[in-house]
Amino acid sequence: MKIALTCSILLSISLKACDAFVPLQNNNLQAAALLMSSSTDADTTPKAATPSGQIEFQPDFAAAYAKAEASLSAAIPNKDLVGPLLHFTREYLTANQMSFVASNGEDETNSAVNALGRITGAIQYGMKFGTGEDKYLFGSSHKALRGKEGDDIPIDFYAFGCDFFRPCMNKKESVVLGKDNLQQAADYLAAGENVVFLANHQSEADPQVMSVCLELAGHDQIAEDLIYVAGHKVTTDALAIPFSMGRNLICIHSKKHIDAQPETKSVKQRQNLQAMNSMLKELRKGGTALWVAPSGGRDRRNVESGQVPLAPFDSKTIDMFRLMGNKSKVKTHYYPLSMVSYDLCPPPDFVEAGVGEQRNIRFVPVGISCSAEIISEGGLEKRHLFCEEAMKTATEGYEELLEQM
Numbered sequence: 001m002k003i004a005l006t007c008s009i010l011l012s013i014s015l016k017a018c019d020a021f022v023p024l025q026n027n028n029l030q031a032a033a034l035l036m037s038s039s040t041d042a043d044t045t046p047k048a049a050t051p052s053g054q055i056e057f058q059p060d061f062a063a064a065y066a067k068a069e070a071s072l073s074a075a076i077p078n079k080d081l082v083g084p085l086l087h088f089t090r091e092y093l094t095a096n097q098m099s100f101v102a103s104n105g106e107d108e109t110n111s112a113v114n115a116l117g118r119i120t121g122a123i124q125y126g127m128k129f130g131t132g133e134d135k136y137l138f139g140s141s142h143k144a145l146r147g148k149e150g151d152d153i154p155i156d157f158y159a160f161g162c163d164f165f166r167p168c169m170n171k172k173e174s175v176v177l178g179k180d181n182l183q184q185a186a187d188y189l190a191a192g193e194n195v196v197f198l199a200n201h202q203s204e205a206d207p208q209v210m211s212v213c214l215e216l217a218g219h220d221q222i223a224e225d226l227i228y229v230a231g232h233k234v235t236t237d238a239l240a241i242p243f244s245m246g247r248n249l250i251c252i253h254s255k256k257h258i259d260a261q262p263e264t265k266s267v268k269q270r271q272n273l274q275a276m277n278s279m280l281k282e283l284r285k286g287g288t289a290l291w292v293a294p295s296g297g298r299d300r301r302n303v304e305s306g307q308v309p310l311a312p313f314d315s316k317t318i319d320m321f322r323l324m325g326n327k328s329k330v331k332t333h334y335y336p337l338s339m340v341s342y343d344l345c346p347p348p349d350f351v352e353a354g355v356g357e358q359r360n361i362r363f364v365p366v367g368i369s370c371s372a373e374i375i376s377e378g379g380l381e382k383r384h385l386f387c388e389e390a391m392k393t394a395t396e397g398y399e400e401l402l403e404q405m
Helices: 015-021 026-035 059-075 079-102 112-130 157-168 179-190 206-216 220-225 262-285 315-328 380-404
Strands: 175-177 194-199 227-230 248-251 289-292 332-340 367-370
Touching: 059 079, 059 112, 079 112, 079 157, 112 157, 157 206, 175 179, 175 380, 179 194, 179 220, 179 332, 179 367, 194 315, 194 380, 206 220, 206 332, 206 367, 248 262, 262 289, 262 315, 289 315, 315 332, 315 380, 332 380, 367 380
Parallel strands: 175 367, 194 289, 194 332, 227 248, 227 289
Antiparallel strands: 332 367
């Protein structure tokens, strides 16, 4: 079964880590602009969430933010460029302060020093691997870089991503439903059969949410080996790249974005074909777990009601995964999976074709619900019925999560 997590690589970074920004020169300004969107349009910030900047910092967190502000401002004089980075830093430190307070100051993982080390590390990784000459390039498929012997880069990016977001998740109030179904899926994987989770998608941190929730359910190995069907943003957005480097990916251009640049459409289509071949190869090995969002993107908040409904599943996408399961000649099982993670990293209210967006982070509970397996049987005549059942079941699981959280 191909499904591993290690200890943090950033907890030892202290306030001194921010000094690493000082050597940045003006020729790095373009990279900084790519790293974070400079948009301050209020419409990109979910109105349902209270801006974390309104929360007053405790002295140690205030000192940490001041340290970051001084270092970034000295390195990047252009306020339009440094502003989004400071916004991201404030958001992250505020979420960690709330987490630290919730633990009555007993969890040093969420202390100001450690939180600043993590946000510093994330920005540094974004600068190094998301921009410039060393920008990491993803193929049609990607195996998580775990800092093991043979890896080109000696960094466990899986642990980095989990350690970065874990403090922002209120694990005590987080919910995992459908544990029996998760255990059944684990048993199938152990027997060499395949599992496909048909999930809704709510935030950039969904892979880390999956890891934390699967850990809570006792399925650490599935969390580490899970393969995500990823859109172009997670492999081209500078800040997202280091987090994506720690995940097993099948990189596909979604139909929502494939036409954004007509001149590259044929190239994207060829890349999608390569991705399909990579996916089929994984499924033929057996014991493969896939996570896919059949909606093709994140759920969006209804700006009038403030609610976050599930984006509709696309039947053609689900058809493709059923076809791949059949072509693999390995028994493949399909589970609707509901996720509640919107408030952790609220996305913009409207879909943006490009990359780069204002990042918001909150300290909130998260949750997943794994519904019962949907049996894949019949041909084209039942394609819509299968999709409708998957969407209906995922919606029911989502509503139950919201009731319990």
